[in-house]
Amino acid sequence: MMKDISLWTPEGSCRAALRKTGGETFAEDMIKEKPARPPFKGAPVFPPDLATRAAQLDTGIESLFIAWEITRLAGGSIDQTDERALMLLALSLMLAAEEGSTRLPLENNAYLDRALGELAATAEECEAVYNLLEKVLPGEGSPKQAQPGTGLQEVFGTPGSYRPLVAGRDFIYIQKLYELENRVGASLRERITAAETFLPDFTGEKPAKELENALQEVLKNPPVETFGPVELDQEQVMAVQTALSGKIAVISGRPGSGKTSIVASILRVLARTGSIPLESIALAAPTGKAADKLRRAVADHLQKIPSPGEADIKLASSCPLSATLHRLLGYMPGQDRFRHNERNLLPEQLVIVDESSMIDLSMMDNLLRALRPEAGVVFLGDAEQLPSIEAGAVLRDLCRSSLANKHERVAILKKSYRAREEDRSGKKILDVATAINEGKGPISVGRDLSLTIKEETAELPFSGAEHLQLQPGDEARRQAFLEEWQRRLVEAMPELTGRLEREYIAGANGFDPEETEALNEIISHYERFRILCVTRVAAGGSGSEAVNEWFHHRWAKDYGKKETQTPASRPFLVGEPVMVTRNDYLLRLYNGDSGLVLKVATADGARRRPAEPMAVFPRGGGFTAFPLEALRGKLDHAWATTVHKAQGSEYDHVGIMLPDLYVRPLTRELLYTAVTRAKKSVVFVGPEAVLAQGANQAMERASGLTEILS
Numbered sequence: 001m002m003k004d005i006s007l008w009t010p011e012g013s014c015r016a017a018l019r020k021t022g023g024e025t026f027a028e029d030m031i032k033e034k035p036a037r038p039p040f041k042g043a044p045v046f047p048p049d050l051a052t053r054a055a056q057l058d059t060g061i062e063s064l065f066i067a068w069e070i071t072r073l074a075g076g077s078i079d080q081t082d083e084r085a086l087m088l089l090a091l092s093l094m095l096a097a098e099e100g101s102t103r104l105p106l107e108n109n110a111y112l113d114r115a116l117g118e119l120a121a122t123a124e125e126c127e128a129v130y131n132l133l134e135k136v137l138p139g140e141g142s143p144k145q146a147q148p149g150t151g152l153q154e155v156f157g158t159p160g161s162y163r164p165l166v167a168g169r170d171f172i173y174i175q176k177l178y179e180l181e182n183r184v185g186a187s188l189r190e191r192i193t194a195a196e197t198f199l200p201d202f203t204g205e206k207p208a209k210e211l212e213n214a215l216q217e218v219l220k221n222p223p224v225e226t227f228g229p230v231e232l233d234q235e236q237v238m239a240v241q242t243a244l245s246g247k248i249a250v251i252s253g254r255p256g257s258g259k260t261s262i263v264a265s266i267l268r269v270l271a272r273t274g275s276i277p278l279e280s281i282a283l284a285a286p287t288g289k290a291a292d293k294l295r296r297a298v299a300d301h302l303q304k305i306p307s308p309g310e311a312d313i314k315l316a317s318s319c320p321l322s323a324t325l326h327r328l329l330g331y332m333p334g335q336d337r338f339r340h341n342e343r344n345l346l347p348e349q350l351v352i353v354d355e356s357s358m359i360d361l362s363m364m365d366n367l368l369r370a371l372r373p374e375a376g377v378v379f380l381g382d383a384e385q386l387p388s389i390e391a392g393a394v395l396r397d398l399c400r401s402s403l404a405n406k407h408e409r410v411a412i413l414k415k416s417y418r419a420r421e422e423d424r425s426g427k428k429i430l431d432v433a434t435a436i437n438e439g440k441g442p443i444s445v446g447r448d449l450s451l452t453i454k455e456e457t458a459e460l461p462f463s464g465a466e467h468l469q470l471q472p473g474d475e476a477r478r479q480a481f482l483e484e485w486q487r488r489l490v491e492a493m494p495e496l497t498g499r500l501e502r503e504y505i506a507g508a509n510g511f512d513p514e515e516t517e518a519l520n521e522i523i524s525h526y527e528r529f530r531i532l533c534v535t536r537v538a539a540g541g542s543g544s545e546a547v548n549e550w551f552h553h554r555w556a557k558d559y560g561k562k563e564t565q566t567p568a569s570r571p572f573l574v575g576e577p578v579m580v581t582r583n584d585y586l587l588r589l590y591n592g593d594s595g596l597v598l599k600v601a602t603a604d605g606a607r608r609r610p611a612e613p614m615a616v617f618p619r620g621g622g623f624t625a626f627p628l629e630a631l632r633g634k635l636d637h638a639w640a641t642t643v644h645k646a647q648g649s650e651y652d653h654v655g656i657m658l659p660d661l662y663v664r665p666l667t668r669e670l671l672y673t674a675v676t677r678a679k680k681s682v683v684f685v686g687p688e689a690v691l692a693q694g695a696n697q698a699m700e701r702a703s704g705l706t707e708i709l710s
Helices: 014-021 023-031 048-056 061-072 080-098 110-118 123-136 175-192 205-219 234-243 259-273 288-303 310-317 325-329 361-370 394-400 402-406 424-437 442-447 475-491 496-501 513-526 544-558 668-675 688-696
Strands: 103-105 165-167 171-174 248-253 281-285 322-324 350-353 376-381 410-413 451-454 464-469 504-506 529-533 577-580 594-604 612-619 622-627 635-637 640-642 651-657 678-686
Touching: 048 080, 061 080, 080 103, 080 110, 080 123, 080 171, 103 110, 103 175, 110 123, 165 175, 171 175, 175 248, 175 361, 175 402, 205 234, 205 259, 234 248, 234 259, 234 410, 248 259, 248 394, 259 281, 259 288, 259 310, 259 350, 259 376, 281 288, 281 325, 288 310, 288 322, 322 325, 325 361, 376 394, 394 402, 394 410, 424 451, 424 464, 424 668, 424 678, 464 688, 475 529, 475 544, 475 651, 475 678, 496 513, 496 594, 504 513, 513 594, 513 612, 513 622, 529 544, 544 635, 544 640, 651 668, 668 678, 668 688, 678 688
Parallel strands: 248 376, 248 410, 281 322, 281 350, 350 376, 451 464, 464 678, 504 594, 529 640, 529 651, 651 678
Antiparallel strands: 103 171, 165 171, 577 594, 577 635, 594 612, 612 622
16 A cells, blocks of 8 residues: 555655545545545545635645545544544644644644644544544653554554654654655764864864964955955854864854855865865855855955955956756756765765755755765855745754754854944844844834834835834725835836836847846846735735735836736736746746846847847846746746745845734744845834734744754
8 A cells, every 4th residue: 555655755756646546636626625535445535624624724735635645544444533533633744844844743732732723623533633642652661553453553653664654752753754854864963073074185283274374364355345344253253164174064144144255255265275176166055046146245255355365366267156956956857856966976075055044854855965975065044034945944953953063063143244233224123133033022122212113104214123003904004005115116216217118138148248237227226125925825915916916007007008918817017026936947047036027129140129028137147038928927026025035135125014914924033034134124014913923923843853963
């Protein structure tokens, strides 16, 4: 029976299992509440009430079907009470995994109680679930298998056994996540405890002194900004030393804490020592936008060095390119696997990964397996931010690991330079971010005058941290805020209309320097303003889809465009920001890449094609444009995005749309991530009670990785 299910293997695929058994159609029937006739002899009935409740929780078809499939493995050997209990337990595990937990903890039953409550389980059903656990969980002393002959032994196994669910004394795992977490943990332990560095020729007193001399030379020649030299503080210097002294380093700090300056300093030190070739260093990030931002930040750092040395000049001309993790590992979409793995290792001797909080457990496993044993890896990010969308919180767990801290593999940066503390607006943003991170509500922050409270849009100065307090359902004042937001965006660039009406010319080799500069100015202008939403849909008109819909119709009205299509097939208008929603490896566009619709004419020699609306995206040091038709089904408006989509970005002005009522994604970590995207102003828009509840709700993401790294 197990051979029919590929989920339980580390490389398994839920969808493959669904295709094999026809379960995808069956689960869809359940959601539509069609008659629940099991497609297999002896299979359990999937109750329509449970299917309906799961659909209300936005749980995918895969989770519904897999919970049913797990129950089927019992082979009809359990009674209806245990059958229902097993299905509820399995679906609770799926809910935990969808929220990012790698396991369902059972120490105090809080996770399980919450999941059963969300599934509307009755008191009798909850009791049945706990009675079922009594039969399968190991007791004191040596572990035990589920009782033979009950059918449950086909479902539950102990750690190391080949069963869909792994039961420990105080946890239950999906077997795939158990294998992944332990494999990642073993790889990390090996690197954390390694005595040698990724610079084998720089161990010992004399080589170490040479490395320190190179670092001191870099520190004495910092880049210069308008406000003065950008000198590394003591925390940042220690972070550079940590990165150069082992096979793994974790550098965590709030946005603007100088992480890219640390990357540039690491590269400058290595360029001076010549310990490893520059071409054997890779810069990477989870998304294309984050990778491009890292490349630009390092290049900007090098350009601002007033008296660059020979090593700096060489580094600037041959700086390692940055890529997405998918591209670094050589993702092959046709085969749904990576070219580089433990049988085909990456050639790089050092891999530096930015925005590592976004790396999920599966991607971390793929990366670690592809690294050479002697190579080094540096993870940078903010452990307090939202973790990855998929299961796991690896950066957080690494920072909390007693093993990593004991071996001094973790560096924490506490000062932020994005919204500079010397600036009053920046100081207010930092104060609010810090308060939210500590679980304080907006009222306590407001008393300290860090959060300005307003009830009318006209009263907002759009400076520092502000809260436009709305009552639930106050659509008029929400729209008034959106109108003011658009007005400020347009008026902040007086010549915006002319820039949107002009035609940008792309030659055979792309845009020339003059066109590139013009594109950079207008696209950078749009990137100064961004509205962030808690959810994509619903949320009382505060979801990103609803906000984008409002802006699209308003933009069409203001620029004289008459809507002739339904909202589902609405066009993208010139001057509208857009975002890629699906990876396109042929076009080298990735989920989360943002651009702008502009009029672009293509020219090949003397021949010039008429201009048409195209989506223009940053790429490398320039821009690339694609006809809108080529991106059909892969593009969405980006006047507003979810907070998850904004990770790795920074904007001058941020508006945070709060839902009318509290929703599950609204947590302390989400609010902290949203606030720390801003440099000059951030405005909360919505009910005070919702903001307070979100600030007090910490994200519950259960993981066993910290225990493995203890």
